[in-house]
Amino acid sequence: MRKFISLVLIVLMSLAMVYAQNSGDSKSPEAGNAYNDGLDQARKGNFDAAIPLFEKAIKADEHFAQAYYMLGLSQKRVNKNTSAINSFKKAIEIDKKFENSYIALGNLQTDLEDFDPAINTFNAVLSFNDKSSKAYYGVGNIFFKQRNYEKAIEVLKKSVQYSPDYDLAWNILGLSQDKANQLTDAAASFEGAINATSNRNRQGNYYFRLGNVLLRLKKYKSAEDAYLNALKFSKTQSVVGGSNFGLGEVYKFLGQTQKAIEYYKKASKERSWRASADYEIDLLQNPDKYVN
Numbered sequence: 001m002r003k004f005i006s007l008v009l010i011v012l013m014s015l016a017m018v019y020a021q022n023s024g025d026s027k028s029p030e031a032g033n034a035y036n037d038g039l040d041q042a043r044k045g046n047f048d049a050a051i052p053l054f055e056k057a058i059k060a061d062e063h064f065a066q067a068y069y070m071l072g073l074s075q076k077r078v079n080k081n082t083s084a085i086n087s088f089k090k091a092i093e094i095d096k097k098f099e100n101s102y103i104a105l106g107n108l109q110t111d112l113e114d115f116d117p118a119i120n121t122f123n124a125v126l127s128f129n130d131k132s133s134k135a136y137y138g139v140g141n142i143f144f145k146q147r148n149y150e151k152a153i154e155v156l157k158k159s160v161q162y163s164p165d166y167d168l169a170w171n172i173l174g175l176s177q178d179k180a181n182q183l184t185d186a187a188a189s190f191e192g193a194i195n196a197t198s199n200r201n202r203q204g205n206y207y208f209r210l211g212n213v214l215l216r217l218k219k220y221k222s223a224e225d226a227y228l229n230a231l232k233f234s235k236t237q238s239v240v241g242g243s244n245f246g247l248g249e250v251y252k253f254l255g256q257t258q259k260a261i262e263y264y265k266k267a268s269k270e271r272s273w274r275a276s277a278d279y280e281i282d283l284l285q286n287p288d289k290y291v292n
Contacts, residue, residue, distance in 0.1 A: 026067070031060035035067050038074070047074040065094040069101045076108055084108060097128050099135075106138045115142050133163035140169070144176050152176040160192065167196035171206060178213055187213045204234025211246050224250045241270025245277055257284055 026032050038053030054071035058064055072087030088105035091098050102125045109118035119142055125135035140156035143149070153176045159169035174189030190210035194203050211226035223246065230243040245267035251260035261281055268277035283290055 026057070026061045026064045028061040028064075031057040031064050031067065034060060035064070035070070038067070038070060042070065042074055047077040050074045051078070063094055065091045065098055065101070068094065069098065069104065072101070072104060076104075081108060081112060099125055099129060099132060103132075103134045103138065106135070110138065110142055110145075113145075115146065118142060131162045133159045133161075133166050133169060136162070137166065137169045137172070140176070141172055144172050144179075147179070149176045149180040153180060153182070160189075164192075165196045167193045167199075167202060167206070170196055171209070174206075174209060174213075178209070183213050183217050187217070200233040201235050204230045204232065205236055205239050208234060208239045208243050208246070211243065215246060215249055218253075220250050220254055237270055238272050241267050241273035241277075244270075245273050245280075248277065248280060252280070252284070260284060 026035065034053050034057035038050045038057065041047070041050035041053060051071060051074050054067050054074060057067040058071065061067070068087045068091035072084040072091065075081075075084035075087060085105060085108060088101045088108070091101040092105070095101070102121055106118045106121035106125075109115075109121060119139055122135040122138040125132045129135070136155050136159035140152045140159060143152035143155060153173060156169055156173040156176060160166055160173060163169065170189050170193035174186045174193060177183070177186035177189055187210055190206050190213065193206040194210070197203060197206075207226045207230035211223045211230060214220075214223035214226055217223075227243040227246045227250065230239060230246075234240060234243070244263045248260045248262075248264035248267060251257075251263065261284055264277040264281045264284075267273040268281070
């Protein structure tokens, strides 16, 4: 998860550099130099060092919205959340249609479980960009967290409609459909997530969720393929354990007892799956113990 967050920040910083170069956001050479120095530090992960540089840029040009935005991202990374919120709001105050700053603010409010203000922030984006897939994702993600799965599905469908390559939206859509017992739709959404990213670890995690849905649909061969792909791609230990457990379930239902035990034993090596896997192994090896 930390690697993914870092990747997102790198992408945001790259966009920030392009924005700064192309928009003429600041006409002050001093502000521009300090801003670029701050970007260099942020790219290296030196957020404590980046913060005073962005502050220097703002001091040189108090209307430098992009500097406030990058200051907020850096403050968020060192858990200065109140300061980050204020920085994002200042960027928005300067540029009323600064979509990235709205999205960053909404995401932080969501992380802090301040859901109503977060929804208002995302809706503010939709008021001037009604095709913002990130804003729809933000709202849908909140509905998912609130277990309002029907509303989450409705909103997240718009997110993937406007950005078919948005794997995070496909993933939460699939999870929402799974919770709503819309299993066929959930399988299609997890396949959408897999196809929308080239990140192998995330693909592996999505294959695991696809396997779970296919198992419930009793499509055992397809579930087997999904779990094997999850093991091939994912480096997340809980997903590896869960995929081994899922394969144990597949082979149990197919009547392949020894193969089921083999994979349950692999699942048992992962702590979060140990109790469930050990129970299934004992059930298969000592069935008489469980006869009423």
